[in-house]
Amino acid sequence: MTAISNSRHSAFQVLSGLFSLPADARIGIGPMIAAVILVVIVLASLFAPLYVPYDPLAMDAMARLKPPSDTHLLGTDPYGRDTFSRVMMGGRVSLLIGIGTALVSISVGMMIGLVAGFFHAADGVIMRIMDSLMAIPAILLAIALVALNGPSLSSIIIAITVPEVPRVVRLVRSVVLSAREEPFVEAAIALGSSMPKILIQHLMPNTFAPLIVQGTYICASAILIEAILSFLGAGVSTEIPTWGNIMAEGRTYFQIKPGLIFWPGLLLSLCILAINLLGDTARDLLDPRMKKREG
Amino acid sequence: MFLYILKRVLATIPVMIIVAIFVFLLLRLTPGDPAAILAGDAATPAQLERIRDGLGLNDPLITQFMTWMNQLLHGDLGTSLLSNTPVAGMVAERLGPTINIALMTITISVLLAVPMGVIAAWRHRTWIDFLVMSFSVLGFSVPVFVIGYILIQIFAIELRWVPVQGYKDPSDGFGAFFSRALLPSLTLATIYIALIARMTRASMLEVLGEDYIRTARAKGVRENVVLFRHALRNAAVPILTIIGTGFALLISGVVVTESVFNIPGIGRLTVDAILARDYPVIQAMILLTAGIYVFVNLLVDISYSFFDPRIRY
Amino acid sequence: MEFKSKDFSDAKPVLKIRNLEVRLTGRPNAELVLNGINLDIRAGETHCLVGESGSGKSVTSLAAMSLLPKDALEIQGGLIDLNGFDITNATAPQMRDLRARKISMIFQEPMTALNPVLRVGEQIEEVLNTHTNMTGSEVKKRTIDMMEQVHLPDVERIYTAFPHQLSGGQRQRIMIAMALILDPDLLIADEPTTALDVTTQLQILKLIAEMQERNGTAVLFITHDMGVVAEIADTVSVMQKGQIVEHAPIRDLLTNPQVAYTKKLLSAVPNLAPRAARQVSAGPDIVAVEGLDMTYGGNGFFFKSEGVKAARNVNFSIAPGRTLGIVGESGSGKSTVARCIMRLIDPTAGKITIAGSEIAQLTRRQLQPHRKHFQIVFQDPYRSLNPRWTVARSLCEGPINFGTSREVAMEHAAELMELVDLPRDALERYPHQFSGGQRQRIAIARAVAMKPDLLVADEAVSALDVSVQAQVLDLLDDIQDKFGVAMLFITHDLRVAAQICDEVLVMQKGLVVEHGPAGEVLASPHHDYTRNLIEAAPGRDWDFANFCALDRASTFTGTAA
């Protein structure tokens, strides 16, 4: 808040603040704006059922692909469904996919990563499996998984999660590997702390900072991958509107009715932009090196 | 060095075996029946059953797997269930376009992204930094196909500088290749540029704080020499790493780009094969892309020592 | 002790700093980092800048090079004049032109100051390529020539080597070659030997003196080691909190310091005279080490490798209440022994008996109940405490592991805070809210909380500046008096060893070369290696705390006086 109240900030400083912290470690105005945008979009999506004018599934074959008007704020789609209602409702699912994927992959990845990082015996096997998972192109794996389970919401989340997990595992593992060499961990060993205790109390908290950053990236890319899966015909059923499948459905109309892609695309981009910015900010805030420089 | 490479190459074997088992199981668990697509709409159950028998789809899983492995060990990728053509040939045909586009993408990305990242780090917290990072976040937040459409709209339809779609091999003339490969490469490059620029910036920021940079400046060396001779080489390892792991992203992007630009590459082949349950093709393709990924990352690993003499194997 | 006593009144002034003020960028109201610095250095003069950590020594030197980190520090006022050229207002290209030609600099860390990915030869040549028009072969010739002048061995090979292939001393020679190749008027050396062991330090100091002699270079030498100052300085400035509080020729400063701060600084410097050994107590030895071997690596899966024999047949024991010091140059295996005893690594062979139990071969689980008998304090006070834990939590961790209830542990922790002279409310704070010295005291408190029989201190005071170091050493002494713990004290600083140890063990390349009562080992070393170590200690004849030369009788110069 201090940053906003500080009127002496020139526009230029405001912009440059978008990326990193000012020298005195205040949160710049950029991340603030990002946070506001994100909160607005999240709330708007969350409460969409309360205010959208139409059932997002209600079709009217006679009112297909209508331009924006009083009755249809953003026009209608190829089924004659209200685009505004669909886009706002779609946000809920897309965000759910993003956040769900981030949470699942981080919690699963963290557990595997901690084990791999600390127990030499398990490390080799786990990392070979993770390498294999990484080597299989994420999209192809996701398509196959979706084909396997049908494109329900949960299977989409699983499909996007599976390729993300190895990245989280690698990250956590590397943090654990370097943290376990830290003198404070050796001190804990000397103090007679048990392995699980060291793992959970000393090492795990060290992974939080990079994981928050990673989480924001996963969240953003999950929303995008969902869009790509829809594009390839392996996405969530059109009965459940998501930004991804709205765009994928609207893609053929790109030159005729760009609004079908533009509006969900805009919200998606804003969201991802905001999430990424917050992730970067989190990284800057949490990076001990940055702190040292500030100090 | 040689021993290291040998060790690394050997280490890829278990990875590839796991990939193979994984892919095989995944496919057999996936619903869908190649016999059904082969037979078409009007087939009766008995006909389907006969076709399945003929394709060996009724054998126990383990038999099918062993047959496949045995074939693989003899360098035989099998034949497509649908077109009845050898998979190796199909793949060979389709590999060229993808590889060429990927190489062009990487070239474009590296040429643009690295200087972008370097300058952003050098001018940390200025508008240049802001611009570069904005672009890089934007590159992340727009789906590939939208970028593709936008580029087509602008460069192919409005400006008519390049064809809308298609692919020509460089052997048909570089101009023909270039004009068609440009848009898909740019489309693919947006994400890649974003990724590399961001990593370059982060890595450079770290390096620029190092003592030897101060040493270089204390010698009175010019700033561009400081940046590109002293800093960049030290920042190279994480950048290379991201280029290597980003390759997976590239493969994902390829699938979409090949659809949008109608490029007969392996991305589209694989998706088609998955949608048609053409098992031998899917298996070969995923093994191949996994192999390429592993190979690229092996190259990256080995190239570390070129950039950083401290890394010796 | 002989001090330098050349008269510089006629010498040409090289660097003039007047009323220099440096502040944090963009924060005009914050306290100034440099507050009115005045400094004169004349041709051929060695001017030492001393003072506690954070007093502004490095900032002063960087300001002179015009290398202040722009986004953090900026000059607010004052003048820096180099040979009549105003550096404060120079443009970037002008400044680039001056550097290396007129003014050059050597940095503290030879490990990090050289670019790891460029061959050292190239790095030296870069100076010539930047500032002269010499042809390639001339450049190479000049470079080789310079490398020979700084007494690098095997010049042709080193020319094509990368920094990591050289030893610390060799790297520092490269830095010096780089700094002096264009005959600058002024050489700034910011703690150039702090990271080196004493023998190498001595060689480097000699080299700088030699080069200075040859070219009449003015040297601004920054250090906090008063021994080094005593060896090399013509004049000295003492800095405190961004100001120069005292400025005097070396002899005057050491014999007759004017300012209280200087006096305090000097008194904190430990003596090389060993203290009197303490009474050997009656009890059985707390720790006994027999035939300890430690080999790193050497069990590659595919390809057998040689392995590093870091400790070979080490034997010693410590009685309750006594301190055994392990000294030796870097890499001699000191930490290896400590870590084996702590069972942070598993020794390859040998027996370790602590408080009556043999622990060398126990598994992790079996070892756990024995852990409370032995504790360790590490070198780096910044990394040895979990930054996310409050002090209280760190202090209670050990006792809770051994069944103490949280309340009791907390109470005990509060007592410990008193013991280490920290306020009680410090318990609720986090490590980053303390200074290095305070953190080290917390680390000691954490070890003591376990009421161990053996306390291992691995370079526990090496990272601290002299005044803080003195406090921590006093604390350790206190604790030993109070609890009668046996202590294994590892250091490479002979002054510290002399002050705190009853017995000393000298290690070289993993072998114990000498072992005996501190007085004996330090006063009349038998082994050449020990003798060299002692001779290399700078300012060894001066009793800084008492502002006079050491009493010959209690000195222990190996070469008989």
Added chain:
Amino acid sequence: QENETTVTAVMHSGLRVLDPVITTAHITRDHGYMIYDVLTAVDDKFAPQPQMASWEISEDGLSYTFTLRDGLMFHDGAPVTGADVVASLKRWGKKDSGGQLIFDVTESLESTDEKTVVWRLSKQFGPLLDVISKQSAVPPFIMPARVAETSADETITEYVGSGPFVFNESEYKPGVNVTYEKFDDYVPRSEPASWMAGGKVVNVDKVIWTTMPDALTALNALSAGEIDYLEQVQIDLMPIVGGNPDVIVEKRDELGYVTIGRPNHLLPPFDNKLIRQAAMAALDQESMLATMQGDPEYYNVCGAIFGCSTPLGDEAGSEVLTSGANVDTAKALLKEAGYDGTPIVLMAPTDVISLINQPVVAAQALREAGFEVDMQSMDWQSVVQRRAQQQPVSEGGWNLFFTNWIVPEVSDPLINVMANGRGDEAWFGWPTDPEIEKLRADFVAAGDMAAQKEVALEIQEHVMDNVNYIMMGEYIIPQARRTTIQNMLPSPVPVFWNMTKEDE
């Protein structure tokens, strides 16, 4: 080769299967017409005409004698003989449902000399010529005997025909590109071309089929002149080329496609006729077609199961479909049937553009009528596999799916697979419907067109009552071409003979 004319065409799908007998895929059939020839073929009046051969029928109607015309030659230079014809027909007869019926009553099929083939039946089979002349789905293409001897369950590996184009194997990229070259030694018939019959005169040197997975890209490519011909244009996208004077969007023929819904007769609730009727009442042809096509110019509300513009087509009994959604009727029927809310598992493909809309629209309409609908999205392959499952829903079964046919594929009760009522042997959905089987037998036995029409009407009425499947109407997918492409033959199957290409 100066002035070589090449036509680049974007077809509706990639060519992956090259054996036109083993699959019913349209693209493979289209491929078949390029490189193979047929004995007899229908013209635009649905009348069989001689193509490779003329025929004579014996008085008793039990013996057909085919005589090959002169000049027939395979691409490898060998002449076409009676033995080739026999082998080809036999292989086809194992696969094609109509062919199977004929072979059920076949006494012998023999080549009596190089040019003559005699087909003897044990029982009259009225529509024999119609069946072997049909243009879809699996016409009896004539291949060399050595190729036709391949088992009907294996795909052929040699692609030699006697048709007007030669398949260029070296430039074939499955799913991407196929190249055909003019067969210089092909001797066309002298009659003008009409559908699959008449003279197949080739006026271009080379035809390249390519696939474009992205509809928008394909249109843009056509607009930019990178391709010459686009087989299918999405109606909604027509405005993109609307202003381009070099591009023409048109209907290739007036017959077009039908889209249908198929209930599973084995499982509740659709094992109950009343509930099937309720579903039919709930659905509305107009809104489904409008959603699929957008422009009424390109769809046709039509309740005739054999198509509205075919000889057998009749709309009797179909008001419930063509009059919009009859929600009240549907509700009443559901009530009468005692529908207990069992959810309808509706399979919805996500990757076949022409099948995406129907389930979505249907789900909405069924729900409005009081059905519980569980619409399950999946890729087409999953649909293909799952629709073959007869188990209960809980074990992977299904209740309803939609698919499309071209009109000639449904135009009579023998060709139309959905009219099969033989339970487990019937097409997916497995109605056990002895009545329709009796009617089909009547149809085979019917002597002339008038009699056939009568039977067809009865079948139409029966299907409307029993709801063997739900006819959802006709639609036409227009094609687009550069103006340089002229003289395209109007035909349900896109053909590349007759066509000319001018220089730009």
